[in-house]
Amino acid sequence: LASEMGLSQALISTYEQRKVLNDDVIEHFAKALNVAPELIKELEEDPVTVIIENNTFEKGSGAAYYNVINNNPDPVDRLIELSNEKTALYERILELEKEKNALLEKLLRNEK
Template identity: 75%
Template sequence: METKEHTSRNTHHGHAVKRFRHTLGKKQEALASEMGLSQALISTYEQRKVLSDDVIERFAKALNVAPELIKELEEDPVTFIIENNTFENGSVSNIAITNDNENFSNTYNPIEQILALSKEKTTLYERIVELEKEKNALLEKLLKEKE
């Protein structure tokens, strides 16, 4: 049953690495120099759906996140579409044109709300990463106290 749940999950290791890199504000070149790789290789890894465990470990160490986060971060189709498209202000307005060639402005712009939700989601992921760091620090402290 666990295998069935795992196969139904929509994960993409490369996209997870890219999302964490974007969240941290790092460019591919900076990450590549930290890891001793080329920028082109980082780009190639970010396009792969499945990465080997040792590669995930290296990325996790460079991005200072738990490897499980990279392995288990699920794809969000809406976020993926928004991240890979560019919207300009007004690109959605003036959609409807009547027979008289009168333009109607769209006062309700759902794209802006979707982008706001995407930013909120990014903020939540950043908070998850912070909490994970705090948890790791606490666990390390507890281990040292036991010794």
């Protein structure tokens, strides 16, 4: 990163230890990382909460990236929802089978 920005590693380290960076420095880092400055400004203290798989972000794409992360549904809730849908489908199939059997019985009675 230091060589990409044309700075020394020591200067990068001092920037890392600061709590607040001015906008010019943030823009310089964003340009070197090929990300939107807003993405850097919105980063949280805990680096585990941010996962960047590649550096293909474009201007304005940081917000969409965060929406993807924050809108993950609870897997257990999703499993319960899918189970309920499956049960409803089986109940509907059972109803249709009963209707089909009733029609077949009616046809058999009419043939006799």
